[in-house]
Amino acid sequence: MHDLNFFWLCVTALIAGGVNAIAGGGTLITFPALLAALTPVYGSAAAVLANATSTVALVPGSFAAAWGYRRQLSDARRWLILLIGPSLVGGVIGSLLLTRLNPAWFDALVPWLILVATLLLLIDSLRPRRPAGPERAQQAGWSLVGLIAFQLVVSIYGGYFGAGIGILMLAALAMMGIGDINRMNAVKTVLTVAINGVSVVVFVLEGDVLWKYGLPMAAASILGGYVGAKLALRVHPRRVRFFVIFIGFALASYFFYQKLHA
Numbered sequence: 001m002h003d004l005n006f007f008w009l010c011v012t013a014l015i016a017g018g019v020n021a022i023a024g025g026g027t028l029i030t031f032p033a034l035l036a037a038l039t040p041v042y043g044s045a046a047a048v049l050a051n052a053t054s055t056v057a058l059v060p061g062s063f064a065a066a067w068g069y070r071r072q073l074s075d076a077r078r079w080l081i082l083l084i085g086p087s088l089v090g091g092v093i094g095s096l097l098l099t100r101l102n103p104a105w106f107d108a109l110v111p112w113l114i115l116v117a118t119l120l121l122l123i124d125s126l127r128p129r130r131p132a133g134p135e136r137a138q139q140a141g142w143s144l145v146g147l148i149a150f151q152l153v154v155s156i157y158g159g160y161f162g163a164g165i166g167i168l169m170l171a172a173l174a175m176m177g178i179g180d181i182n183r184m185n186a187v188k189t190v191l192t193v194a195i196n197g198v199s200v201v202v203f204v205l206e207g208d209v210l211w212k213y214g215l216p217m218a219a220a221s222i223l224g225g226y227v228g229a230k231l232a233l234r235v236h237p238r239r240v241r242f243f244v245i246f247i248g249f250a251l252a253s254y255f256f257y258q259k260l261h262a
Contacts, residue, residue, distance in 0.1 A: 094159020
């Protein structure tokens with residue numbers, strides 16, 4: 001691969017690490033960049049390789065974020081115990097679907113996945129923010145079962161593609177009445193680590209990670225995450241989100257146009 005492409009892949013990972021630390025949506029930056037760089041070499045298989053390598057590149061930032069929320073996690077153990085199982089199972093199922101199915105299927109879904117992830121980010125950015133109330137002490141049994149089932153579905157999607165899973169999890173946790181946004185973010189971050197972490201294991205075992213690019217991009221994303229955490233105190237997350245949303249819609253339009261004229 002051309003050295004210039006390699007440089008820009010690391011730059012996108014740096015930016016994505018910062019975006020994830022501030023607002024979320026970093027996958028919408030690294031995945032298309034990898035896809036564009038790998039397609040001339042790998043053809044339709046590039047989509048699977050790009051997704052696996054993007055996950056490897058960004059998961060260290062999630063670990064760092066989870067460590068940053070370690071104090072809030074002490075008050076969220078019951079939710080982690082409840083949801084860690086379906087997160088791991090769903091992550092394995094989704095990543096196996098990605099690696100075992102015909103790569104052309106995922107390649108055909110790419111525009112739709114980017115569009116759906118961008119719409120999720122837009123909806124979450126536009127919805128009004130209500131002051132957090134106290135956490136409900138008790139939840140109905142059926143609602144807990146529904147939350148577990150929903151988490152399983154989200155985790156399957158997360159293992160298959162991943163962009164937007166944090167938004168889905170936050171919405172579900174809010175409906176359960178957890179209340180405190182920092183506690184919800186802590187739970188969401190750890191569950192994201194579980195989904196992406198087990199997906200990385202599957203991708204490695206299946207041989208779908210291009211380490212030559214994944215490791216330097218991972219280092220860049222860690223640096224971006226550190227810088228992003230500092231900038232989060234100065235830059236409004238909504239502004240960053242709308243920038244990512246603009247990129248997402250532009251990329252979705254480009255890939256739809258490319259498919260129609262292939």
